Amino acid sequence: MGTGTIDAGRVRTALRFRRNADRLTAGQLAALSDAFTRAQALSDDRGYGFYAGIHGLPLPIGCDNAHGTPYFLPWHRAYLYFFERALRDRNRDAMLTWWDWRTPPGTAGALPRPFAARGSRRAPNPLLSAAVDPLARRQGRGFGDPRVAAATRTFRRPGTLGVPLPSAAQVTAALSAGDFLDFSEAVEGLHNDVHVWVGGHMSEVPFAAFDPIFWAHHTMIDRLWRLWQLRNPGGRPPASILDEALPPFRMTVRQTLDVTALGYDYAVSTASAVVVR
Template identity: 25%
Template sequence: MAWKHTSHQHFNLFSEITLDTEKVGRELETLIANTDRIDVNVERINFALESTVQKVRKDQKNFNEEEITAFKNAVTKLKEDGDYSEIVGIHADMSHNMHGTMGPIGLLRFLGWHRQYLLEFEEALQNADRILRPQAESLITIPYWRWVDPFPEWLQDFLPSIPGTPDPVPRSLSGSKPSSNDIDIIINGFDQQLSGFNVDGYTRFTTGLEGFGRRPDGSELPAHNQVHQWVGGIMNNTRYSPADPVFWLHHAEVDRLWHIWQKQHPDLHPVLNDNDRIMDPWNETSYDQLVSITTLGYNYQSESL
């Protein structure tokens, strides 16, 4: 199936991203006003569900040596088998319209699309881990990296590489990334975003979390986009950033923060209809199926900011 989404100019680097807030605000107002809201099937959503099989995504700083080795070995196997480059290629295909720089629909698809993308990678990671560690009591999961913490020490020498190039790609680890106060604004001060525009709470929240928000003083609110830029190297590339293994830890933190916010605001969802609600290229997956991580079978080691 050829997916058709209305999109805007695409930026190749996170450091190149500029956004006309007035223009975007007006476009979002128009989209929301002209889109019939679809009620999410709340009977399928249970944020407190306790399942007998729940994967736990850990804080990366709590990974022990066995888990660190298992993660690295599984990623290496995926690369050697050619599976990793295929997974990166999904993200490189911007026809999926999954970033806010691509327009209002991309902004509203950002969180749901990347939640499914993490699940797809985690399944591949665990399949590789199962082959490498057939006797393991539990399989490796994607850890999360709190942005307020330093770059994961155990990933410092686990550098990304690009197919066809012999040398690893260095990271810069410079610039601006979120502080604890910024995280609080993203989660608890989300209603400050896009002030003056008639948009809903979900739109205001995802605007801040993706990296288009503002602090109360009007300065840029660092979030997802800015962390990509801070890490640098291939992580600064909007298409091929998953080539860096830290991408998965970074987006697990995005997903964790969304989950924390969701528990506080379970009735707020994106205004998406028709194909925009389907998280292509996964033709059978709609936003509705991605609302609750407990229903999806995983949780996070901590839900504190």
């Protein structure tokens, strides 16, 4: 179930790979969409709204210590781990996927195609938008953009708030930080820019995780941490926090350090220009 303990049985199985959202096979995308659709249909603690609500409203359990602190990367890694597990409970072939939002020079960047596809009335795209918990909307009244707090489903306003997506050069610069805290701070700053660039629900912390693109964005952040770790084998959060838990998850900072121990890794694609070496 949900936010319980790490599942050692699954961890012992072969590694599963998270892939670039724009390079999914038809089968990988179908599994992901199916899992999102099924999770979005559940209103209990196995469902999409429950997980989205952990990040901000209506269950702001994690967000206070998950942003602007050394817990930023570990907390979100735990969050993705348990959310991905909830997705795989709905469709066992589903895996989180990352949005490579780095913009090549001279371009404005774009949302990954699977998350931007319109879908049809009969078959709405579960990666485009999701319902916002009515309780979150009630609690969030008066917070931030009133159009966001009032909307029953998530929406985006890409590129309208005046903040560009991070460039490849900015990502490379963040990855070159030699110290964990320096890296964490740099990557969190780029992460904030992506939230603002997407706009709508993504630009408001209490609602951000209801937008399906949130998960692809944070999977990219988690992947950058993994790439940084491969470059900096000894680099880790301060020793004083390694055995701290990451509420509401029954996982400690130390338990987030090795993604392969959590049963996953990131697929290397030749098109991903972040070179590790």
